[in-house]
Amino acid sequence: MAWLDKFKLKKGLVQSLNEAGFVAPKEIQQKTLTRINGGQDVIVVGPEGCGKTTTYILATLNKFNYTPDGVPKVLILAPDKEKVEEIIVKIDQLNKNKTLSIVPLFATPGIEAQMDAMAEGADIVVATPDRARAIYLKLGLDLNKIELLVIDDAELIVKQGLQLPVTELVNSMPKCQHLVFTEVLHERLNRMIQPFMKQPATVEVEEIGEPLFDTHPQILYLLPNFGTKVNLLNLFMQDEDLFTKVVLFVNTRPTAEKLYKDLQHQRCTVALLNPWFFEMDGFTSLQEFKDAATRVLIVVNDGEEKLDLNGIPFLIHFELPVEKETYIDRMIITSPDVENEIMAITFASDLELTAVKKIEQATGQKIPLGELPEDLIVEKERTSAGLGEKKAAKAKANDDAPGAAFHEKKASNSKTYNYGGGVKAKMNNKKNH
Structure with a gap:
């Protein structure tokens, strides 16, 4: 199945996928990208390694032409600094539009450097919820033009008790599409996302192979x-x-x-x-x-x-x-x-x-x-x-x-x-x- 024909991805993005070795979409991309590109809120449940990160990065990059305006259009929330950096690396791997400004935000000594980076212009912001909230309260993060909010590893965000900054950020966005990616969907997570998800589609992918050894009942x-x-x-x-x-x-x-x-x-x-x-x-x-x-x-x-x-x-x-x-x-x-x-x-x-x-x-x-x-x-x-x-x-x-x-x-x-x-x-x- 061709990326271009099935999902209407930009040609530069399809070229990046081929160069990165993604010759065909995974199951999770087949089930979600059309819904995401259509503007629907989506909850995606799948194990580590099933392609969740690649899925929302494709949806993110596909939103941009070659003339971004330097105002945040996409906010990606991740549980910790390591995940933020991993997402940035993945975006750089697939992004051919070098005019895009991508700014990471996470806890680090001093906040001034990140405030300066935001002031210079940001099209995509990848952040931990607490640091994004802190910079928003200092008027350094403009949420008025956010079109896409992605919450990655949402179960870990809940485990770390970061529901409040997520809720405050979402409530400060006038209108946008919401994507939630998680390994498990449970009641605590539902309580966080239900107030802002609008008739979401829930897509679940399980990658459990053949039993590897005999185990006790x-x-x-x-x-x-x-x-x-x-x-x-x-x-x-x-x-x-x-x-x-x-x-x-x-x-x-x-x-x-x-x-x-x-x-x-x-x-x-x-x-x-x-x-x-x-x-x-x-x-x-x-x-x-x-x-x-x-x-x-x-x-x-x-x-x-x-x-x-x-x-x-x-x-x-x-x-x-x-x-x-x-x-x-x-x-x-x-x-x-x-x-x-x-x-x-x-x-x-x-x-x-x-x-x-x-x-x-x-x-x-x-x-x-x-x-x-x-x-x-x-x-x-x-x-x-x-x-x-x-x-x-x-x-x-x-x-x-x-x-x-x-x-x-x-x-x-x-x-x-x-x-x-x-x-x-x-x-x-x-x-x-």
Whole structure:
């Protein structure tokens, strides 16, 4: 398929694509460029490397003739300095119109140099939201003639808590087209973009190949916050017949200490791997835990030690490790013994979905979603384990909202969880352990 015929790109831009080795459009460009060139707001969801950056750079450069006027027509927002610089390099690779003025804005000592660059004229501004807002408030960034706003790596912008500067910038633009590019689309991101997206088209591209290796069965539970993760863990641990042995992975010592105390309060036998306080129960090896009557071993994700997890019926990732390879190594089946099958359960919030997607892409496998127990109590938002205990908040399911439904029911000792038939059968087989 020819770039020129399909997408009505300028000839110089098509020449740049051919010289850069882009002989044919990728799936994401086939699905989005016509909509973008037609002026529609678009939300694009796709994994790293699928062509998101190239897509919006093509749409950006295609807007300009050879006589730009030096007033910002396109604003591209990115989460950090590194991404801003990466976008600038990509634009330079494809841009043959050397009269275009492209100005990067990001946090750096002093703001005067960037103010001077803007004063000299800018056609395309590539910026982090906080620095763009700061220069706008100093009257250095004119938003009145912005025709195209691009928000790249939008999930990372939300993760960094930069929703407010994005909202303020958007509200200061009289009228423009909006493009949002993200690896995952979740409720927090939706809350940021819904007020300004006008009847957007949502285009999703998944690039998950064939499975690369055999892994243990996995289940993913999507949860809104830390407190609800704690409630789900406590609910699961009430079933002593099923969850006979569990290795529980967390990322920090404060979280490990919090869960240690919670599980002790629930009268669940729990220990830490290599405890850092002498008053805490612990083991120095997995084998000691396997030989003991203790049900739960909490392990802080450090990625330094290779753990022999064979013989442990359940692995629960309360938090995903920073490096996806650490998680994947634990999932690979090292022993074909069916009787010794391990089930891996992962708790993930909206902000951890990017890590989940990267794992799925690396393994070539989608992690099945688990239904949340009807007895689960959903807590109000809280930012970390150290904020102290808050009362559980009952939440009604919103039929119109994406994601799992949370039912307003009182917690109990019920062991009836809404697992799928196949998953439930696998889990029930573990009662022999």
